[in-house]
Amino acid sequence: MSLPVHFKHITASKNKVLQRLALLRTDKQTRLKEGHVLVQGLKTIEELANKGHVFRTIGITFDENNLPIRSPALEVVRQSLQDHDPGENNSKTKFQSTLSTSTSTAKGRGPKLQANHYVATSRLATTRILGTDSPVAEHEVWAEVRIPDHRHFFSLNICPDQDLSTSSTATTTAQQDSISGKPSTSKTIERMLVLDRITDPGNMGLMIRAAKALDWDASWHTPGTVDQYNSKVVRASRALCLDWPSRTADQGPLSRPLNKTRVMSSMLAPAGWTELELFLAQRRMTLVVADMLPTGISGRLAQTFLKEPSLRSSESQRGSQSEDSRATVNPYELVWWNWPASLSQRQVPSRIALVLSSEHHGVKSRQQDEQDQEAKRRLFERAIRVSIPMRPEVESMNVSTAATTMMWELNKLIARHDLIPQIIDTE
Secondary structure (H helix, E strand, O other), rough: OOOOOOOOOOOOOOOOOHHHHHHHHHHHHHHHOOOOEEEEEEHHHHHHHHHHHHOOEEEEEEEOOOOOOOOOOHHHHHHHHOOOOOOHHHHHHHHHHHHHHHHOOOOOOOOOOOEEEEEOOOHHHHHHHHHOOOOOOOOOOEEEOOOOOOHHHHHOOOOOOOOHHHHHOOOOOOEOOOOOOEEEOOOOOEEEEEEEEHHHOOHHHHHHHEEEEEEEEEEEEEEOOOOOHHHHHHOOOOOOOOHEEEOEEEEEHOOOOOOOOOOOHOOOOOHHHHHHHHHHHHOEEEEEEEOOHHHHHHHHHHHHOOOOHHHHHHHHHHHHHOOOOOOOOOOOEEEEOOOOOOOOOOOOOOOOEEEEEEOOOOOOOOOOOHHHHHHHHHHHHOOOOEEEOOOOOOOOOOOHHHOOOOOOOHHHHHHHHOOOOOOOOOO
């Protein structure tokens, strides 16, 4: 039994296609240049196809000495035959009996898997392409999918002598959707993550997956943050990173002013703090920094944890409802501090940009240029701080765990408009 004629069977280990695909996985600059990324698994590929993603290549694992072809590779072959001449090499005839007896997927079910190229590679070659720690399954499938362009979600409207303190939410205009090619309107970003030098791809992938699950809108990646399309990010996020709007330095300037302006966007560091300051002002978003508790508050919290569990809850509840800002810290609620007097203490701002940094780096850095350092200083001076109460013997939480916890808690606080957050005086 031979492969359908439209499948290219690659056997040479030094084949240029294999080399290019392996480089696509390992090299960020290659991904940027080609605008594609690799994904693995039929379920992931079908989910992407259902959402309208575009595939350049779909590949199957194939061994002439291990026939017949079985699912999931068989399903890819079946789908591909629907888009090619049935008479080509009598491919459809040769596979007809196999299709009817070896696959549990009924004809016509599932999304239509279309690609410009179809290839078949050995298990060894497929493992090399995907870079998995152990050999891939005998009939594994993978695909090369186009990276969507999400820049229009972060458009800036810069006018001469713009007053950032009174700027209104940026007006969105119809854009060409990067996936389907159909006109759409830019998404309103109301809850956004600001990932500050997150370098671990596993953490990045888990945060994107959690953010999608918890209905957050987008993320802003400061310079030094890991590539969103790193293979480990793709794997950890279950390829949800392809549907996740993000602002990164690799995208270049957001806009180019026609005239001289007080702030020249084309001169700003892409995805830097100065550009973020503009974006937050135009979208009327409040910056919230996830931070460690100050010493004074953590000391009070430690005293709370020394009490019996039955006493913690009752005393903490009384403290959180007290007008005394130095009351006992409730260990089961987020702790808010550096709360500005200009904001109501009866509810959390509904439009939030939550800053998250790795445990190693924290929220301080000397790596930004002078302009960005000044913008970050301004932002952080007026930013609200929020912390997760932890037992004193635990130094920190994994950033993806902390992010998930905070997003879930913030969702509840934003939804309950009359809920008073636990605001603590740090002085």
